[in-house]
Amino acid sequence: MRILVMNPNTTASMTASIRATATAVASPGTEIIATEPLWGPESIEGHFEGYLSAAAVLDRLTTLDFSFDALVMAGFGEPGREGAQELLDVPVLDITESAAQMAMMLGHSYGVVTTLDRAVPQIRDRLLTAGLLQRCAGVRGTGLGVLELEEDAERTTRIIVETAREVVRDGAEVICLGCGGMAGLQERVSAELGVPVVDGVAAAVKFAEAVAGLGLATSAVRSFAPPRPKRIGSWPLSTQLSLSTASSPRNVDFSSQTSGI
Structure with missing residues (x-):
């Protein structure tokens, strides 16, 4: 294949x-x-x-x-x-849809951690159109630009974890990484949070x-x-x-x- x-x-x-x-x-x-x-x-x-x-x-x-x-x-x-x-x-x-669909198999509600706050409405619209927004506890931006994700892996992971904790407090039981540039970070973020973390690239494959x-x-x-x-x-x-x-x-x-x- x-x-x-x-x-x-x-x-x-x-x-x-x-x-x-x-x-x-x-x-x-x-x-x-x-x-x-x-x-x-x-x-x-x-x-x-x-x-x-x-x-x-x-x-x-x-x-x-x-x-x-x-x-x-x-x-x-x-x-x-x-x-x-x-x-x-x-x-x-x-x-987007692959991450959310997989997350809903792992918990009652999920949340998304993405890059800039301006991306939040766009992601929410996409989830709404796909019929996946009802079980989304929240979508939050980290404040990091897409290209910033590659500049400092430790800083990127720390900020993603801090943002994801806020989404978990909002009720998310599973976290989706809301940018292809975050691919590969799911295990480190999950270890910090203690909840499943879904990478959309991996889920889609x-x-x-x-x-x-x-x-x-x-x-x-x-x-x-x-x-x-x-x-x-x-x-x-x-x-x-x-x-x-x-x-x-x-x-x-x-x-x-x-x-x-």
């Missing part, structure tokens, strides 16, 4: 961290491939960057030249998953294995039917970008650290 894990931002070091977490939990025989878009924001902290990222991810997916059995979208609370479900004929899972292993995929009869054929101007951009940079440095407006496949 081959699972593609898509980091929605263009920071290659974060892709590497996400890849490591996904690989660590994957079953024997499961191949993890991780990448990010060829263009878009280096981190996603708001609706504007979220919608740019969604377009960049869908653009990237249209230009991949290999097959895979499931897609994991590693953005927490961000748009684009539904578009990928229309585009692909394999299961598509995102880390295990769900992807289960769904693909059962031979299931997204229903295409209505909500996620394939896109209707039509002209889309200058699309996909990734193809043009790849051709224009084949023998020259990448345009400075785009990430120079894209990890590729």
Whole structure:
């Protein structure tokens, strides 16, 4: 089985961290491939960057030249998953719903610890749309920017633990790490808190294995039917970008650290 894990931002070091977490939990025989878009924001902290990222991810997916059995979208609370479900004929899972679904199997209520406070409404909206908000005891921001998560692992863990304690006091019995950039921290945070901590990347990979292993995929009869054929101007951009940079440095407006496949 081959699972593609898509980091929605263009920071290659974060892709590497996400890849490591996904690989660590994957079953024997499961191949993890991780990448990010060829263009878009280096981190996603708001609706504007979220919608740019969604377009960049869908653009990237249209230009991949290999097959895979499931897609994991590693953005927490961000748009684009539904578009990928229309585009692909394999299961598509995102880390927001996967984390919450797994958390609800482990306790009566769960909470989410994320990055900046401005991300909280976006995550709550995503959980509400998915029908998962009723059992959420709270969503809290740590005050850390997405890129700050990688600067000092000890400080990041300490702040996540401090914030998670507040969510536990609010009634959460399970904590979800609310950012793909927090991948790999679940064991340390759980040891400090004494409650289960779910990493969305790990949860989504295990769900992807289960769904693909059962031979299931997204229903295409209505909500996620394939896109209707039509002209889309200058699309996909990734193809043009790849051709224009084949023998020259990448345009400075785009990430120079894209990890590729």
